[in-house]
Amino acid sequence: MKALRGKTLLNNPAQNKSTAFTREERAHYGLQGLLPYGVTDIHIQQQRVLANLRSKSSDIEKYIYLNGLLERNQRLFYRTLINHIAEIMPLVYTPTVGEACVKLSHIFRKPQGFYLTPEDRGHMLARLENWPETDVRIVVVTDGERILGLGDLGANGMGIPIGKISLYVACAGIAPSQCMPIMLDVGTNNQQLREDPLYLGYPHPRLTGEDYLSLVDEFVEAVQQRFPSAAIQFEDFSSQNAFTLLDRYAGSGRCFNDDIQGTAAVTLAGIYASSRITQKSFADLKIMLLGTGSAATGVAELLVPAFKAAGLSEAEAYSRVSFIDRRGLVTATHALIKPRIRSFVKNLPAADFVTAIATIQPDVLIGATGTAGAFTEAVVREISRYQQHPVIIALSNPTSHTECTAEQAYQWSEGRAIFASGSPFAPVTLHGRTYHPAQGNNVYIYPGIGLGVMVSRARLVIEDMFLAAAKELANCVSVEEIERGSIYPDIVRVRDISHKIAVRVCQVAQQNNLTKMETDLFNNLEASVRELMYEPSY
């Protein structure tokens, strides 16, 4: 690392230690006079960070403060995030990141990540040369069109890749210098944003059709050329583009869509784990999905191989998964069935949501709508009529867009629901009993997938990796967690979980001839992956 000095050193977030510089270092690097007398180690610094953080009166203020810390002292930011992940994750990720994205052009302090617009067409590769790091392994890119359940937030959506990258570092130990958040700013159809004088994005309607696709093509090629070892994670694209881009690039390059594939794996893991609570065999389950977008479709598409692996025929596997859209159960007579869910349609009479529950009697209900309240009291009460322990997974983020709250799920099911949600809920006490909702979020999956792909240098990111990740995550739910009704492990163990998933990803890559890992590395995978994980310290 280049030896910086004086103010330049203090202004470099990767190398700055601030008050932790020792007296010797202060003398050596020309820092005398630039720091107060006291020398405080990273533990004391963390206490100061937490005191500052907890003194803020709103979550958005906490977000701004934490971002400032990241810009001042990367190692202290990540050390504190890792050590206090349960407290801080909701501030750098969902739900607070949702509010931050809505307000991003207003709370903007300092540019983070990398921005590309249609004006960079023909020059993307040259633009990427401006990024100061050369060994990028993980790119998280969004075009801001479907930010959580909040819709088109244009360039304000940059908060998402930044948040996802923070969790790559904290949850999987990928070094900050190897991660790159990118906003592919192709405009926004959010007129309110375009008319906002403080809006910082490309203030034009979104690029569409061939103009859009050719720009993304150039982007992908430029990333692959500039950073040949990088995996590209597509995040929060509109449903239509998400599938189009996945189909376009996943067969020939190292990329995946987190909303489709990461979400599918985390949901499947929750379903596997729920079987341990309900004592039902996974192969017997019926799953009902509300929503027919990226997340719900991804879940359905991964359930098929999971059911087949559990011994079901293809037809049986499809029969176990039903979709509900705004008009009710998706049946064969439905107008305009989306091509990807055609195989899941049911030969049943048209039915609204509640009637469909009565007819099908699903064991598991999954919401991926981005619509608050989509799981109504009638819906939860109906599934609770047929299931002793209905499994209810309200995936939508942020909290303000959840299909139902934890309290509603427990109340309406008379305390019998097994509940998980995309954004975290605090424990709920009802009639003297405390329930522990789990967080069903792709943060349990994508960091481990990325780490495994990085270590193995797999050429492609394949479905088997997500299936293996789901199994691994489900196995990580402890007996105590199962006993208290949680279908996901405590988030404090996420680094260990990511490590385990990464090991499985390496094995899947090797088994599928997607890589040629050195024998030494492959034979000592657990230790090798652990060793490669970044630990922030001075």
Ligand SMILES: NC(=O)C1=CN([C@@H]2O[C@H](COP(=O)(O)OP(=O)(O)OC[C@H]3O[C@@H](n4cnc5c(N)ncnc54)[C@H](OP(=O)(O)O)[C@@H]3O)[C@@H](O)[C@H]2O)C=CC1
């Ligand atoms: N927990 C997690 O890890 C993840 C959570 N998510 C969350 O899931 C949500 C959906 O994401 P995604 O699938 O990518 O979004 P999409 O826009 O692709 O899909 C949303 C789907 O929900 C449907 N929908 C909306 N409201 C209703 C309703 N009231 N009744 C029935 N259907 C409805 C939409 O239908 P229509 O087309 O008719 O509007 C569309 O099919 C978001 O809130 C996102 O934050 C996503 C990824 C990961």
Ligand SMILES: CC(=O)C(=O)O
């Ligand atoms: C978690 C996530 O990826 C989403 O809500 O889009």
Ligand SMILES: [Mg+2]
């Ligand atoms: Mg997402």
